[in-house]
Amino acid sequence: MRILVPGTGVAGLALAVELTARGHEVSLIERAAEFRTGGTPIDIRGDALGVVARLGLLPRVREHRVDASERGVFVDAHGATVAPLPVEQVGDSDDDIEITRDDLARILVDALPPGVPIRFGDSVVALDENEDGGRVDVGFLSGHRESFDLVLGADGLHSAVRRLVFGPEADCVRHLGVHLGIAHVTDDAAGNTGGAGDTPSEFCNYPGHMAGFMRFKGETLALLAFRAGPIDHDHHDLAAQRRIVAEAFAGHTEWEIPRLLGAVRRDPAFYFDAISQIHLPAWHRGRVALVGDAAYCASPLSGRGTSLALTGAAFLAEALDRHPGDHTAAFEEYAARQRPYVEFAQASVDEGAGIVVPDSWEAIRARNEALGGAEAVESVR
Ligand SMILES: Cc1cc2nc3c(=O)[nH]c(=O)nc-3n(C[C@H](O)[C@H](O)[C@H](O)COP(=O)(O)OP(=O)(O)OC[C@H]3O[C@@H](n4cnc5c(N)ncnc54)[C@H](O)[C@@H]3O)c2cc1C
Incomplete structure (x- = not known):
């Protein structure tokens, strides 16, 4: 046909x-x-691995394969580790390949x-x-x-x-109440070379917001997520998308947020979308x-x-x-x-947004405790 x-x-x-x-x-x-x-590394799981194998591509x-490892952490406004990233956010096993x-x-x-x-x-x-x-x-x-x-x-x-x-x-469309921006970071001062001993991925929260560096294979991405209802905009208008993210984090100069926003401004392949289902x-x-x-x-x-x-x-x-x-x-x-x-x-x-973008300080603390981390530092602003 x-x-x-x-x-x-x-x-x-x-x-x-x-x-x-x-x-x-x-x-x-x-x-x-x-x-x-x-975009971030994605997972090939379960029967999808069988598809890849049948095509001879395994x-x-x-x-x-990206060995993202468990070395991702949540940090507070001063960069101190407050909790490890849950392993299921990282994936990677015989039944789950990240690439x-x-x-x-x-x-x-x-x-x-x-x-x-x-x-x-x-x-x-x-x-x-x-x-x-x-x-x-x-x-x-x-x-x-x-x-x-x-x-x-x-x-x-x-x-x-x-x-x-x-x-x-x-x-x-079923909008899940969170928006996500992803940009390449070309000036990762932490020096991510893709080798052992590199700085782990780091994510910082304040209520309804998450900003961080995802590091893998020598690459660093800026991830910026925030809670909001549907935002009416042209999905092909990069300038409008950059503005939306800048406004969502406006006034926040703690930790590395300004540098993360700089990456959003500079990356010609900046990706932004509402987290939604069809x-x-x-x-x-x-x-x-x-x-x-x-x-x-x-x-x-x-x-x-x-x-x-x-x-x-x-x-x-x-x-x-x-x-x-x-x-x-x-x-x-x-x-x-x-x-x-x-x-x-x-x-x-169901639980995803609660882990990544908790909506209150209580929820951030509860998440960190559930993950076995120390209490978050609250004096963010
Ligand atoms: C740039 C980018 C980054 C992403 N990053 C992540 C991520 O970090 N984490 C994650 O979980 N998922 C991410 N995704 C989504 C993920 O790739 C998909 O959920 C999954 O791989 C299924 O892919 P898909 O081919 O159905 O959709 P997509 O990967 O979205 O591919 C759809 C393709 O269709 C093209 N297209 C759109 N409209 C038209 C049109 N009218 N005519 C012709 N072509 C059109 C798009 O440009 C795109 O190339 C990303 C998608 C894109 C496009």
Whole structure:
């Protein structure tokens, strides 16, 4: 089949690898001008490791494994350690490999056969099924039009495919009350070289806010998270996103917050989004289906978004194999296999925000005590 896959994150790339391996003709499009990079290391867990193994990619994934170790700590406003980071926030075991999003994406790109077209800087703006229902006519932002047998939207949390086929984002998004900004730190005075003995990752809280350095493999990221309701903004307006983060931490000069905000101002690949989930009763309509965050985002708090993207891509491709000529049966089988993983991942975030961004000093103290740390220093401001 001729299949359009919008989105070149883990879901879109894994799907393209799975589909081309089965003889389908895949076209990828990506809204950004190049592959989007950045983000914290992500986890490949449980059955998603089986997907990676079946694709023959496990040795390379292991080779790029991030040994984040347990050396993450919460610190107070003066930089003194108040609690260790809970191990489950760090992950890493035989059933859970941590790898950077960029390394995983590169491994998937390398696994694509040569010649798979990837068009950057384009998006889907119209999707119409032919009158006989045999094809989908796709209109692109670039003005180009083309027909495909299937459109499989892997275009992330703010999916355009989902909006065109299932309606506005507001109808299926569940905002979890936290926003997250991530920027590269290029002046890590702590000297993170990726070797043993490096300064651990450090995170500092005041009520409803978390700011810190995540250090791994010689890289340092600034992480800034804060509690707030939905913030209406253009998801592609970097300047507006930088302003939102700066305003959320305005007036806070304690610890390393000014330096962290400096990284937000400087990093051209700064990432910002609301921590949200997507809940949809069905992930397909006609010849269009969704995979990954576009269909069932579980949020970074779940630590399972990438695993869902990998199992989703595999189940969808396998189902299309098992039901040749019957995409509806294939989409239904994909949903039936994937749904339990999604429900588990989405339900797993209940406690997440409480650990990362406690909303009061009492909650910060209780968290630190529960983690076996000393009492937080309260004189932050
Ligand atoms: C830059 C970045 C950083 C991230 N950092 C983290 C992190 O630190 N922790 C974490 O848990 N998760 C993070 N995520 C989310 C995580 O990658 C996903 O939850 C998971 O890997 C599932 O991936 P996905 O492919 O479904 O979605 P995504 O990784 O979001 O990929 C979707 C892709 O589709 C593209 N796209 C969007 N709209 C369109 C459109 N209209 N047409 C074509 N393409 C479009 C996007 O640019 C993106 O490349 C990040 C995502 C991105 C994009």
